[in-house]
Amino acid sequence: MPKPHRLTRRQFLGRTLTAGAALTIVPRRVLGGPGYTPPSDTLTKAVVGVGGMGRAHLAYPGAALLAVCDVDDGHLRTALDLSGPGVKGYHDFREVLERPDIDIVHIATPPHWHALISIAAAEAGKDVWCEKPMTRTIAEGREVVRAVGRTGRIFRVNTWFRFEDPFYGFGSEVRPINKVVRSGLLGWPLKATIGAATGFDWKFYWSGRTNLRPEPVPPELDYDFWLGPAPWKPYHPHRVHGTFRGYWDYDGGGLGDMGMHYLDPVQFLLGKDDTSPVEVWADAPQQHPDACGSWRRIEMRYADGCVIILDGENRDRNAAFLEGPQGKLFRGFESDIPGLRDRIAALPDPELQVTDFAEAVRTRRRFALNERNGHRSCTLVNLGKIAVQLGRPLRFDPDKQEFIGDDEANRLAGQPMRAPWHL
């Protein structure tokens, strides 16, 4: 299973190489016997965007790698070195989508490309495994939902805490928390606080730099293609690989990077997979028009009174992760409700979801975190970004997915793309 972050390069290479070796398709005549997977049943995949996270995708299990694609020749060469024989390299993702023998397209480009490639992949009949954040704008997310829906593709976003792994520093998986919420022991509505006190420490590294002195584009990088739908701006290495998250044109700082990891499980716990908040408010220093900066606090309120607080400065030192009118749930599953663990142990487990992507692809069943709920949780990220940028409280219509009475916020929710790219 993919684990996030903080691997050293050495560990990373070691892991990638072993996983890569396991991926080799052994022909039937060699393996034989029962239990083998006939090659025709082997799912196949391509990875688009093979810098940073893309390299991890090479080794994700479940499908055999056939193609890698990147607009940086250096990245492409490295990925080809890592992925062994039989894998072909591409510069243009559209050529990858034309290959009929590829089932799944992994998208690990910067976020400003996620929507276009997801839609094109769905239109081309591919299933999609897309990095977080799902899309850079709310409008892009809506189009991905439509395209995946009308083409009947299977889609997943690459975060998984709603169905497995202890939930960052919280010290528990989501499943038992879900049972607590459904038991009604906490009451309703709930307030979820995300900050150090509740086990979730925000990443603040991702800030952009201002006053960049333009530098020549390195020969291995097709900068125009890398920008694609994003506005054209002079090249500087800090705008691209590894540090692109610091710029609004491509992502949204720490919120873009970690927001979906933290927010998706909360949305799931609150049962808000098919709606969005009606109010959002951010306390942040003024944002540079180009470079993302930090923020102190973001609050989002749903129509039924449920509230999500992103405590960026970890001010709420005694906050509960979940707080309802009748009880609280703290980090490490502490609670003011006596015997909580035993009480929920008696409750039935929630209905099983499809949490194996290959299985979802084979059985054509919706993956646990798919384009619809993924778009809703990415909307939380995008609402937060816009609130931070505009620095004023915003009202949102979760059905129309538009801001109410704020043209400018709506302009940020659906920014035009640079020609010839279009949704």
Add this chain to the structure above:
Amino acid sequence: MRRTQAQVVIALALLVAAAAGGHAEDAAGLRPKVTALLGRFPAANGADRDALAAEILKLGPAAVTEVCGRVLPPGGGDDSAARFALNGVAVYAARSGAERDRLLAVRAILDAARKAADKDVKAFLISQVQLAGGAEAVKPLAAYLTDERLAEPAAQALLAIRAPGTEAAFLKALDAAPSPLRVTIVKALGELRGREAVRKLIPLASSSDDRLRQTALFALANIGDPAAGPVLERARLAAPLYERSGAPALYLLYARRLVESGRAAEGLAVARSILKYYSAPAESHVAANALGLVVSVLKDRALPDLLAVLDSPSAKLRGAALELAGVIPGSDASQRWVEKAAEASPAARAEIVAMLGRRGDRAALPAVREALRSPDQAVRLAAIPAAVRLGGADVLPDIYPFFSSPEAEEVAAAKEALLGFEAGRVVPEAARLIEETPPAGRAALIGVLAAKGARDRIDLVFAQAQSSEPSVRAAAIAGLAALAEEKDQARLLELLYAASDSEETANLQKAIAAAAGRNSDPERRADGLIGFMAVAPAAKRAALLRVLPRVPGIKALQAAVDATHDKDPQVQSAAVYALSQWPDFKAAGELVRIVSTTANKKFLLTALEGYVRLINGSDVPAWKKLDLLASAVSLPKDDADKKAVLRGIAECRGPAAFHMLAGFLDDKELRATAAQALLGMAADEAPEERWLSGHEAISILRRVEAQADDPAEKEQVSRMIADRLRQGGYIPFFNGRDLGGWKGLVADPPARAKMTAEEMKKAQAAADERMRAHWRVADGLLVFDGQGESLCTLKDYADFEMLVDWKIGKAGDSGIYLRGSPQVQIWDPEANPEGSGGLYNNQKNPRKPLEKADRPVGEWNTFRIIMIGERVTVYLNDRMVVDNTVLENYWERDKPIYPLGQIELQAHGNPLWFRDIYVREIPRDAAAPVLAESEKDEGFIALFDGSGLGGWTGDTEGYRAEDGRIVVHPELGGGNLYTEREYADFVLRFDFKLTPGANNGIGIRAPLEGDAAYAGMEIQVLEDGSPVYWTLQPYQYHGSVYGVVPALRGILRPVGEWNTEEITARGRRITVVVNGTRIVETDLDQASAGGTIDYRDHPGLSRERGHIGFLGHGSIVDFRNLRVKELK
């Protein structure tokens, strides 16, 4: 008065800026006001930003124009305040109901965009119009549609605004625009979806320009006018291979738009033709897409279309049809699907059965139940979950037989089906079946009992735990972990003693711990185990000890400690291991005891690793962890064991851990481990931690690089250093390949200033020729052959920090010219015992280096040179040799050093070698910020009015008010300066800027007499990145409560840049926040309990009030924007 060339350049730049700013007389009066306002950007929050934007707008359009004029081309200097301000104005003006503000702002920005000279600046201004613009912006923006660089931003702005007249503007531009820009315009017309454009777009859809043709096809499809139908169909058929997949998608988009605009029949016809045309498996995704449209048009009436698709050989297309089946509900439809399943291929039948399950229509149950007995396995597997979903508990009798199936998949499916039911429904039958089921199914049934918490069946599970089938045993032991309680421990122990397989043993230990954990009293959980241990023989005691860390508590710990003294070596070993695995810090003392006393090597390493793990996992502050780890290093005598501690240090990521690890680079045995840990830290994926590009970290990485034996590793470290420097804003200056970025030397600055542009050009060409003759690049080094002249940077520099490695030969002589002026001296240290690095040409100020720090001739030396204003600091090989000293003007002795100039590598008639040259430019100060309105509202009061030292007492000579700053002047005294007032509880906020190696301090609750660090409290102010301070204690670093509470390091901005600080003193709590990061948070009583960490008396800690002051230490430091809020 003669001017230098540099001054002329600045003057010209100002003129140009003034001209771009609009009416000179308006701007002149506004300029200081705008400057003051810009100094307050970025605002602390949205409200402040709006207030500032309102102030700008109140000054009128000329003020907005003035701000626009201060936006510089990228790389032209620090214009971020202007960009923040302009964006703030755009956001503020765009709020609803502020039409006047909006018009004022947008018109001024559009006007500035028109007048701006640089296209990147224009593009930025246009992007601000995109936020706030309305109908008034259409015409001015449309004017850019024919400009190559600006058409795109203008088109994006127009599309965002979508005011009336936009389509006409694009259509007009389409005729006038040069061919490449037509793509942009055509795409925009497509997104606008106006009908006017169709006539003009149709011919473009057969253009020979690929991009234009593709974009025109998109535009036509998106508009969805029937006139474009034939063109789109032709394009699909005739499309070149590369466009094959795109063309049908566009044709389908067209069909969808037709349907949306009420032409359902026409849209349906297109969709059906696509469905038919693309039915081959390789292209069936296109057909699936079309099928979706058919269903969305026909709704219920699309069922025959869907059923027909199930005969397709393409699984993808079938999958799409079954997904869409959900759109048509009802039992009639279900019945049709059941009929279809009967006649379909086995694969399609399995898919239909699975769909019927998802569909949840109970009418399909008989058919699905029938499918459980299908001869085809795929159908059976699909039927199991489907039947359960439809029939619930009623179908369970049909499911149980699958536990006896030889197919593992069927067993697994049956198990999953059972797990969906409540315990009472499935436990009795599952238990009954266990005996008569083959092993695979039996293991699955045990799993069901465990998952359903069937405690009353535990005897059955115990019996299965002794099965001869390994898979059954494993399932039973896992089941026991879920079911067992304390009273079952004796039976579990019997199993544990009998177990021989190591995995089984481990699982049994887990089960025993889980059983103990079900005792509600945490302190009694271990009682049972301890009781067993007292009577068990050695081998069993050892097995029990391994369980103890899973049931922690005082009694368990004591039992483990006692067992370390056991007579039996096997038990001792298990006890040491148990302690090493202890989950809380309580075992630390025992582990240290074992490490210091044991003679057994294995025990030592086990205990040590356990101790390190406990330290790293504890919740003490990072400096305390490092303190503990530092003492842990000296515990073992053997280097092999020390490595375990080193790895523990690396886990305390941060500058302090980095520093500590570097201490082991000189240890022959530990060097490799230390180097590996250091590289791990620097190579970690954390993108930018500023301290990793700082002086100390880079210097340490350089040492690692020098020590690396393997050339590949050397290369890797060298790349890592380059990456980290780049991240810190250091621009590599020498590319290792050629002389790019350099030029030859033309005369001296005064002579150059007198030359005409023409003369200059000629002289430069000749100088470049000479440069190429004598300077060359070999093996990645910059080499000078001993003849010719100095090598100069292409660019001029104002304030900067420079890194450069140099090497000379015997009697060699060279130097680094700063701003075109001599020089930081380089020469043979044997011939010149004072050493290199001095400011050789100084007459009034010191010219000799503070010490000799040279390496012998022929070895590489490293300079780190920092020049800010007139002053220069030089580090040679990490030793400070010039301390913030004024560099005099050699060329014109009566003048101060030039404000700007090139950097030169001096030729002095002998061969030279240079490498690793980097320059970080340091931004010049913007105007000093003043107390913000929001802070006033919070109750903050300015401590310093920016112009004089009213309200201050003490050494008022050694501190001066300059340009809104308080500047320490050590040469005039630079002692202590205190507020006249006393403060008890307060929040103090200020900005400060350090010079290299600077030392000062903020006294709080201090008396006017005595050493404030002890008589009051001193919050340290120190450039702790300077090598001068690398050996200090943590409680002396910047921000620490001096001598009492250590601060987190690595937060300071690089020398020459402003930092912000907030000190909060509230009762006994002191908090220090620097640059937004909390670096100290302490309770004074706790921190000084049992004596302070510097072992000194701090009577001042008990003071409740006192003066706030600056505590001078002989260095130049700037403070500004001092404000305080008293806490009541």
